[in-house]
Amino acid sequence: MAVRQDWQRPVRRQAKLREARKYFANPAEVGYSPIHEARTGQSEIMQMRQLAIEIFIIAAIGLVLGLLGPFGTYEMPPALRLAYWVGFILIGYALYRPVYVVALWLSEETPVPLWAALLIAAALAALPLTLLIAYAIAGFAIDDHYYGPGFPLLYLQVFGIGLGVQIIMGTLFAGRDESDAAPEAVAAPKPLDVRDIAMPERPDAPFFKRLPPELGDHLVCLEMQDHYVKAHTLAGSEMLLMRLRDAMAELDGVEGMQVHRSWWVARDQVRAIRREGRAIKLELANGLLAPVARSRQEKLRAEGWL
Numbered sequence: 089m090a091v092r093q094d095w096q097r098p099v100r101r102q103a104k105l106r107e108a109r110k111y112f113a114n115p116a117e118v119g120y121s122p123i124h125e126a127r128t129g130q131s132e133i134m135q136m137r138q139l140a141i142e143i144f145i146i147a148a149i150g151l152v153l154g155l156l157g158p159f160g161t162y163e164m165p166p167a168l169r170l171a172y173w174v175g176f177i178l179i180g181y182a183l184y185r186p187v188y189v190v191a192l193w194l195s196e197e198t199p200v201p202l203w204a205a206l207l208i209a210a211a212l213a214a215l216p217l218t219l220l221i222a223y224a225i226a227g228f229a230i231d232d233h234y235y236g237p238g239f240p241l242l243y244l245q246v247f248g249i250g251l252g253v254q255i256i257m258g259t260l261f262a263g264r265d266e267s268d269a270a271p272e273a274v275a276a277p278k279p280l281d282v283r284d285i286a287m288p289e290r291p292d293a294p295f296f297k298r299l300p301p302e303l304g305d306h307l308v309c310l311e312m313q314d315h316y317v318k319a320h321t322l323a324g325s326e327m328l329l330m331r332l333r334d335a336m337a338e339l340d341g342v343e344g345m346q347v348h349r350s351w352w353v354a355r356d357q358v359r360a361i362r363r364e365g366r367a368i369k370l371e372l373a374n375g376l377l378a379p380v381a382r383s384r385q386e387k388l389r390a391e392g393w394l
Contacts, residue, residue: 138314143178145260149253150177159245176221180250184213196381210254214247221246295319295338299326307342308374310335310352322374347388348381361394368394 154170156162161169191209195202222234222242234242296305303321311318312332319326319335328335336344336352344354353370360371368380370393380388388394 141315142257143181145257146177146181146253147174149256150174153177153249172224176217176224177249177253179220180213180217180246180253183217184209184250184254187213196383206254207251210250211247214243214250217250218243218246293339293342295335295342298328298330298338306357307339307344307354308357308372309354309376309378311378312350320372320374320376345388345391345393347384347393348379351378353378355393358393 150173151170154173157164157169161172164172187209188206191205192202194200194208195205200208218239222231222239223229226234296307299305299319299321302323303319303326304323306322308320308322310332311320313327315329315331317328317330317332317335319328332346332350332352336346339352342354343356344352346352347370353372357373358370359373362369362371362377366382368385369377370380371377380394385394
């Protein structure tokens, strides 16, 4: 975000965050909405904790950039430089989250691959942020340079920073990136009587040590809910603070498959397949319906699940 010698003029700007989505995620109200709450089923305290963690990390990234002073901002007074980077990084976070939600939906419901959808989201979110930055660094005025020949370079800088932040967040919260806007499993109207279900022997997988004894070791599925994994057994459910991919890694020897970015299902717990148009759901032994991502249907067919 290159600046000229008129950076001495105030560059502080406040973004009004409003309830936007359902997962880039996004709330607080930058993203908690009825859809989000229906998808996660988490308590308000857990949601606020999720939001606080994300904002803290975003602000920390802005602080690091403020200390480094890239794109010609190092000549700013330190306090102004820090306010510039932290402020616009947070504003960018607010702009990007709702667009991220659309990108996840686009990837899930169309042939567009996830990486392309996220790239499109970053490009779209960078446009209004670039306009705001150009207005601020020109002293809160319409400047012929920043809104003219200097705009493409400024846009590329904003776009590059946005991609970098997206990569950092994806690396830190890989489990979270597995979430999307697909509907949460809905209990079947008349769940099967678990007393009629055969109880196969389970291997001694490390994951079962995380579950309380009263839940037993007959795992039905794992459901990712933000930074948590909800383990469903035939006896009940338990929330665990871990990533979905880490939980699956601890299930060595348990036959199952990740059927959705948010779901892992034990193969012997599938009781029926439900089709609603192009959508497919697996009816599980405890009455839950696990959504099957369109991108994973071919693999499930090859493995004989469908």
